[in-house]
Amino acid sequence: MTIRCNETNKRDRVVDMLLVEDDSVDALVIKRELGKLHVVRTIHVVSDGVEALDFLRGDARQIHVPLVVILDLNLPRMNGIEFLERIRTDAELRHLIVFVWTTSTVASDRAKAYDRNVAGYIIKSDDVEEMQKFTAMIESYVHVIEFP
Amino acid sequence: MNSILHEFHSVAQYFMPHGHCMLWQKELIWLHVGSDLVIAASYYSIPIALVYFVHKRKDLVFNWMFIMFGVFIFACGTTHLMNVWTMWQPYYWLEGIVKMVTGTVSMITAVALWPLIPRALRLPSPRQLQIVNEKLEEEIKEKNRVADELRLAQDRLEHRIQERTEELWQANQSLQREISERNQAEEKFRLAVEASPNGMIMVDQSGTIVLVNSETEKLFGYDRSELVGAPIEMLVPNRFRGDHPHERAAFFATPSKRRMGAARDLHGRRKSGEEIPVEIGLNPVITDNGVFVLSSIIDITERKNAENRQTLYARELERSNAELEQFAYIASHDLRAPLRAINKLSLCIEEDLQDVMQNETREMMTLMRGRVDRMKQFLDDLLEFARVGKVQHQHEMVDVEKLIWYAISISSPWKHVSCNIVGPLPTFETLKVPLEQVFFNLIDNAVKHNDAAQPAVTVSVEELGDRFRFTIGDNGPGIDPVYHSRIFGMFQTLKPRDQKEGSGMGLAFVQKILLQYGGTIDLESTVGAGARFHFTWPKKIVFTTPPPP
Numbered sequence: 001m002t003i004r005c006n007e008t009n010k011r012d013r014v015v016d017m018l019l020v021e022d023d024s025v026d027a028l029v030i031k032r033e034l035g036k037l038h039v040v041r042t043i044h045v046v047s048d049g050v051e052a053l054d055f056l057r058g059d060a061r062q063i064h065v066p067l068v069v070i071l072d073l074n075l076p077r078m079n080g081i082e083f084l085e086r087i088r089t090d091a092e093l094r095h096l097i098v099f100v101w102t103t104s105t106v107a108s109d110r111a112k113a114y115d116r117n118v119a120g121y122i123i124k125s126d127d128v129e130e131m132q133k134f135t136a137m138i139e140s141y142v143h144v145i146e147f148p
Numbered sequence: 149m150n151s152i153l154h155e156f157h158s159v160a161q162y163f164m165p166h167g168h169c170m171l172w173q174k175e176l177i178w179l180h181v182g183s184d185l186v187i188a189a190s191y192y193s194i195p196i197a198l199v200y201f202v203h204k205r206k207d208l209v210f211n212w213m214f215i216m217f218g219v220f221i222f223a224c225g226t227t228h229l230m231n232v233w234t235m236w237q238p239y240y241w242l243e244g245i246v247k248m249v250t251g252t253v254s255m256i257t258a259v260a261l262w263p264l265i266p267r268a269l270r271l272p273s274p275r276q277l278q279i280v281n282e283k284l285e286e287e288i289k290e291k292n293r294v295a296d297e298l299r300l301a302q303d304r305l306e307h308r309i310q311e312r313t314e315e316l317w318q319a320n321q322s323l324q325r326e327i328s329e330r331n332q333a334e335e336k337f338r339l340a341v342e343a344s345p346n347g348m349i350m351v352d353q354s355g356t357i358v359l360v361n362s363e364t365e366k367l368f369g370y371d372r373s374e375l376v377g378a379p380i381e382m383l384v385p386n387r388f389r390g391d392h393p394h395e396r397a398a399f400f401a402t403p404s405k406r407r408m409g410a411a412r413d414l415h416g417r418r419k420s421g422e423e424i425p426v427e428i429g430l431n432p433v434i435t436d437n438g439v440f441v442l443s444s445i446i447d448i449t450e451r452k453n454a455e456n457r458q459t460l461y462a463r464e465l466e467r468s469n470a471e472l473e474q475f476a477y478i479a480s481h482d483l484r485a486p487l488r489a490i491n492k493l494s495l496c497i498e499e500d501l502q503d504v505m506q507n508e509t510r511e512m513m514t515l516m517r518g519r520v521d522r523m524k525q526f527l528d529d530l531l532e533f534a535r536v537g538k539v540q541h542q543h544e545m546v547d548v549e550k551l552i553w554y555a556i557s558i559s560s561p562w563k564h565v566s567c568n569i570v571g572p573l574p575t576f577e578t579l580k581v582p583l584e585q586v587f588f589n590l591i592d593n594a595v596k597h598n599d600a601a602q603p604a605v606t607v608s609v610e611e612l613g614d615r616f617r618f619t620i621g622d623n624g625p626g627i628d629p630v631y632h633s634r635i636f637g638m639f640q641t642l643k644p645r646d647q648k649e650g651s652g653m654g655l656a657f658v659q660k661i662l663l664q665y666g667g668t669i670d671l672e673s674t675v676g677a678g679a680r681f682h683f684t685w686p687k688k689i690v691f692t693t694p695p696p697p
Contacts, residue, residue, distance in 0.1 A: 026489070032496060
């Protein structure tokens with residue numbers, strides 16, 4: 001059986017994560033949890049949309065694994081929706097996989113996010129179980145899907 | 149005399165008596181004498197009869213003719229008597245004279261008679277007279293009849309005249325009454341117009357003021373004498389003066405009671421030139437002298453001011469509501485975020501230190517998280533409390549029974565609470581959210597504090613006219629009457645919070661809601677006998693917008 005060199009065994013697949021979150025505690029918590037996942041190699045944290053764009057157009061070029069973005073909506077300087085707007089109109093960044101992770105329960109925020117093709121919209125929960133489901137989902141996601 | 153007689157007598161000696169002619173034959177003589185005597189007698193009697201007739205019939209026409217006939221017949225009679233006399237005594241000259249007299253009279257009579265004949269012929273004959281008489285009688289009868297009818301008609305006429313007079317009199321009376329009524333009415337009208345607290349102006353079809361009251365004088369600063377007879381336009385501000393006659397004409401074309409300029413702000417112009425905001429009602433008055441307009445003018449300066457104030461208040465309220473919304477958002481978001489962080493961090497710490505953490509430390513971590521939750525709950529409850537009455541809720545159909553079951557199910561999912569519903573609970577249209585909040589809180593209390601082996605909640609309802617009276621009863625420990633008023637205070641609990649978690653806001657919240665929407669609450673309870681909370685809720689909520697300050 002020939003194994004093509006580029007083909008990565010799905011079980012060994014890893015991704016990098018870009019966490020766009022301004023609350024340090026939230027960032028800390030999710031970093032801890034996501035960090036436990038084998039599928040996650042490195043978690044990069046930025047605090048707003050501007051820093052995120054800078055990263056994506058700069059240091060992210062060095063990354064050769066797929067990148068999954070966890071995006072909060074309420075951010076200083078450039079909020080989540082504006083960020084989504086920017087990447088979806090950028091030829092290189094259009095296909096980024098973004099999960100929105102926010103406290104906002106406002107229906108219009110949800111609508112705007114899905115309008116900009118997010119992979120999922122998740123409401124931040126204090127519940128430990130919910131967090132575990134979230135990380136489990138990320139793991140499954142990485143294992144199951146084919147990245148663009 | 150004697151000489152004449154003597155003369156005659158002597159003359160007579162020469163003549164032969166007439167008997168000689170008859171040769172003194174007795175029979176012949178007596179035939180002539182006898183006849184002459186009869187004739188004479190008749191000819192004497194007839195005139196007597198005639199004269200008597202004439203004398204008696206004084207109205208006889210041509211009575212002189214009758215006299216004449218009498219005379220000549222008498223004369224003729226005398227002639228015949230002379231005939232007799234001359235039979236034996238030959239007084240022929242006397243006889244001749246008598247004959248001559250007779251002849252004369254006869255001739256006169258005859259002559260006089262002829263012209264009389266036509267006249268006499270014209271005199272109606274007895275038959276004619278009778279006919280005429282009959283006709284006359286007929287006519288008389290007719291005339292009598294007519295006279296009778298006339299009298300009858302006259303009577304009737306008089307009767308009718310009397311009636312008419314009576315009618316006229318009555319009419320006159322009622323007319324007088326009407327006049328006096330009308331005068332009174334006019335007087336009343338004037339008084340009413342004068343007494344009106346609004347400015348009243350009556351204007352004729354040409355726009356000339358015919359009547360004002362003292363309020364109008366005050367309103368516009370003119371004296372009555374300056375207004376009556378003047379055009380109404382003098383009270384209209386300059387910029388509207390041009391259109392006003394046209395508007396007037398339009399009104400008179402279809403006069404009806406209405407507000408003038410329904411959508412516009414109207415202004416009147418005082419003598420000083422100052423303008424006042426007014427509201428004008430127009431009433432057409434149709435009289436015999438034509439159509440007038442009675443307008444009622446109200447100075448709405450005060451009302452406008454009040455409206456402005458109200459607008460200001462409303463804006464102020466909007467502003468304060470907006471502030472509250474901001475506050476609510478901040479409270480719910482920014483105040484909670486650190487609390488969540490604390491909880492998460494404590495979990496992380498516990499996780500990281502789980503190998504070395506002692507039980508006491510673990511307990512403290514739990515307590516810490518409990519306090520954080522408590523604070524979150526306080527924040528939520530405080531927010532809800534602040535929002536009562538400031539948020540617009542919708543009217544919806546509420547099935548109270550369903551509401552109760554739902555409240556029971558969410559209040560304590562881990563406890564089995566039996567619910568007893570007495571009688572049909574109403575389904576009616578009301579503000580769903582506040583009513584739900586009342587029920588949820590009361591039922592939550594009934595369940596939360598219930599330490600009975602078989603906790604049970606009873607819900608019943610009573611209809612009291614325009615409101616419902618709901619009762620939520622439980623078989624819990626009951627509440628000492630000493631605390632009945634305290635528990636409705638904010639943040640008041642009867643048990644330490646570590647024993648019974650609760651912000652203590654529930655009943656304060658319920659009370660505030662009921663106050664806002666026109667309900668009441670009271671408590672019936674003693675220790676060991678459970679508790680019954682009664683609250684009333686209006687069937688129709690009167691106002692749902694926030695009350696003005």
